[in-house]
Amino acid sequence: MLGLICSCCQLRGKNQIYNTDHSLCVPRDVEELRHWSRAYKEAQTLSERKDIFENHGVRWSSLRLLDYWDPTRMLVVDAMHCILKGVVHYHCQHVLRLNASAPKHCADGLMYAFDWPWIGYEPEAVPELPRLKEKHVPDVSKVQETLCLALEGEDSMTLNQVWTRLDNQATKGTLQFVVHTLELSLQLNTVGVKSRSKAKKVTSTVMKNHFIALLLNWRLQQPLSSVAHILRTGTPEMLSYIQEVIRETQKPSWLDVVPKNYGEAKAGSIKAGEWRTLSSLYFPVALIIRWGDNNGCAPPNNESESGLLLKALDHTMALFQPFGTMLIFGSSICGLCSRILEKVLHVPTFMQ
Structure with a gap:
């Protein structure tokens, strides 16, 4: 699409993907979406349809037959890409830097x-x-x-x-x-x-x-230096401990298996199911033990290294906790929508 990154709002440009300023998330006009959806259906050539989709991010859907259908409000969260391979991946790999590439930079002593x-x-x-x-x-x-x-x-x-x-x-x-x-x-x-x-x-x-x-x-167009404190979250010791937790923890058989060498290049790309296991089991266990325990007591709630790690732990757990519910209900809603489309609107499952 031409810079469109959202089905609900008017944000454009990949650099806005992680923008959390909700005041900028202006909902798209429902009537305009309906107009271009109808135009997509009535287009005579594939080229016309491609142009409509690239410029307006809209295709025809049988749900448009429902007068009350509002695609900016009646959507199902894509749990795999949006949550597991999106938010969870970004937070663990880029915010906490829990991977093998981050410690190499720390070992070099570079800022x-x-x-x-x-x-x-x-x-x-x-x-x-x-x-x-x-x-x-x-x-x-x-x-x-x-x-x-x-x-x-x-x-x-x-x-x-x-x-x-x-x-x-x-x-x-x-x-x-x-x-x-x-x-x-x-x-x-x-x-x-x-x-x-x-x-x-x-x-x-x-x-x-x-x-x-x-x-x-x-x-060269970005900041050349920074005096900001870099919290040492993705240390080799932390990564090694996460790998130990993965090896030693007994898990239910229905949970996806996670590579025991998580964080290393040989582990390859982590799949959505593996991110779910990491965020619901292994990361909470490892991070709580390493960042939330100070000889049997909670670390001090201040600006010390241990205090900042505790805040990082609190932030991470606040992020992970809702995901279980979202994934469960997201799957149920997806299944319900599939049945409605197939039984009521007579849309085959393979076309959804």
């Missing part, structure tokens, strides 16, 4: 300059790009982490060092995916990437170096 609402790799979301091999998927988060590192001040990197790091840790396809998610233009005649001592230049040929240059140009 982060800013945070960014990065989009995780989903091949279905970018069908126009070459599909990444499974072993290269973890490199996406490594590139994204590198782009957030400080370029000025103590424990920072030079542009040449960032260039070399990106060149070493990613393939052309990985870099292309990150460029695509940032919606950067591929138009680039000559780019000079300068450090204190030397410069690198690339031409406009869409090669690996071209994508690196695009990303560094974007990076």
Whole structure:
């Protein structure tokens, strides 16, 4: 769609995906949606339908036959993509940094300059790009982490060092995916990437170096440094303990099995069912023991390291707790809608 990221409101642009300012979520006009839905149905060619969908994000649905149908209010939450592979994935991988790529940066002693609402790799979301091999998927988060590192001040990197790091840790396809998610233009005649001592230049040929240059140009438009305190959540010790909890915890057989080497590149991409098991069982157990216990007592509720980790724990649990109910009722509602569509409106299940 042309920048549309929501079926309910008028927000546009992938950079708005994690925008939590609800005042900007202006509902879409129901009559306008109905108009374009009808136009989609009456379109004579596939090209017309494609244009309508790309510009207005609307297709025809038999539910439009119901006069009271309001698609901005009567929707079912996509539990798999929105919650498990969306919110849970983002919070664990990018906020808490509970993965193997984050500790490597900490071990280098490098500082982060800013945070960014990065989009995780989903091949279905970018069908126009070459599909990444499974072993290269973890490199996406490594590139994204590198782009957030400080370029000025103590424990920072030079542009040449960032260039070399990106060149070493990613393939052309990985870099292309990150460029695509940032919606950067591929138009680039000559780019000079300068450090204190030397410069690198690339031409406009869409090669690996071209994508690196695009990303560094974007990076220079972001904060170069930060004095913000980086809470050490994704330490090697924490990741190792989570893996121990996964290995040692006895779970019901109906829960999805999670890779015992979670957080490492060899574990591959975590599936929706695995995120559900992690957020409902393994993460609560591991985080409560490590961040919520101080020799049998609760950590101090202050700005100390342990106090901040306790706040991170409280925030995480407040995020995870509603998901169980949402997933249960979400599944029930989906099943009910399927039966209504099939029995009442005579819409076959495979067409929904």
